[in-house]
Amino acid sequence: MDTIKVTGVIEFDLKDKTKKHKNQASWKKIAMILIGDDLCSYYAWFIKKRYGIILNKPLRGPHLSLVNDSMKDLTHNGLKSENEAEMLWESVKEKWHGKEIEIVLSVDVRTDGNHWWFDIPHNEMGQLQSIRDELGLSIPFFGFHISIGTPHPFYLEQSQYIHDCIKNCFIK
Numbered sequence: 001m002d003t004i005k006v007t008g009v010i011e012f013d014l015k016d017k018t019k020k021h022k023n024q025a026s027w028k029k030i031a032m033i034l035i036g037d038d039l040c041s042y043y044a045w046f047i048k049k050r051y052g053i054i055l056n057k058p059l060r061g062p063h064l065s066l067v068n069d070s071m072k073d074l075t076h077n078g079l080k081s082e083n084e085a086e087m088l089w090e091s092v093k094e095k096w097h098g099k100e101i102e103i104v105l106s107v108d109v110r111t112d113g114n115h116w117w118f119d120i121p122h123n124e125m126g127q128l129q130s131i132r133d134e135l136g137l138s139i140p141f142f143g144f145h146i147s148i149g150t151p152h153p154f155y156l157e158q159s160q161y162i163h164d165c166i167k168n169c170f171i172k
Contacts, residue, residue, distance in 0.1 A: 001121060002107045006146075007100055008033035008064065010131075012093040028070055029089055031131075033101055035062035040148045043109060047116060047148070051162050055116060055149030064103060064120070064146050066128060069137055092134045101127060105146055113163035114156070120144035 012031045039062045044055040104124040110117050120128065120143070128144050151159035165171045 003104050003121060003124070004107055006035050006037070006039060006062075006103050006105065008035040008062075008103060010066065010096045010099050010101055012067075012089075012097045014060070029067055030065070031067035031093075031096075032060065033064040033066055033103065033128075034060065035064070035103070035146070037062065039146070043107075043118075043148050044116075047109065051158070053155045053159050053162065054152045055155075056152055057149050058147045062146060064128070064144060065140070066131060067135065067137065068140070069135075088135060092131070095134075096131055103128070103146070109148065110145075111159065111163050111166065113160035115150055116148040116159075117145045118148065120146070 010031060010033050014030055014032060040055075040057055044057070047053055047055060104121065105118040106121050107118065110119055125139070125144055129139060132138070132140075162171070
């Protein structure tokens with residue numbers, strides 16, 4: 001498996017960019033690792049050249065969602081109240097906010113037809129998961145990954161077709 005290393009900055013409590021985020025802000029905690037380069041644009045160009053699919057860039061640019069969890073997830077881990085969970089959040093935030101972190105990712109681009117992304121190899125999740133462990137959170141449902149983008153609506157059907165071809169081993 002081919003991998004590369006990228007560096008990002010950990011950001012907690014990012015500003016709401018969508019109505020969905022704004023509506024969830026009262027009960028959801030968010031921390032991301034923002035990668036300040038053209039990583040997604042670079043690989044979106046390869047996807048366009050190889051498959052003819054144009055991708056929309058991620059709303060926040062290249063990033064890894066480190067925490068995208070409900071406050072309830074924090075309170076289920078031995079904390080007695082939401083207030084204790086908030087104090088834990090603030091403590092972890094104070095420790096990690098603004099810190100640079102190195103991420104190793106697989107350059108084997110993945111897709112489900114609706115999204116394109118890079119996986120973080122399981123053996124490279126250590127520091128990422130240790131930050132979640134401090135909050136009492138398990139591995140994220142979708143695993144650690146960096147989104148490259150979503151197909152422009154005109155290319156969605158083609159993207160799903162490419163996914164089916166990859167899934168059925170017609171192309172790699």
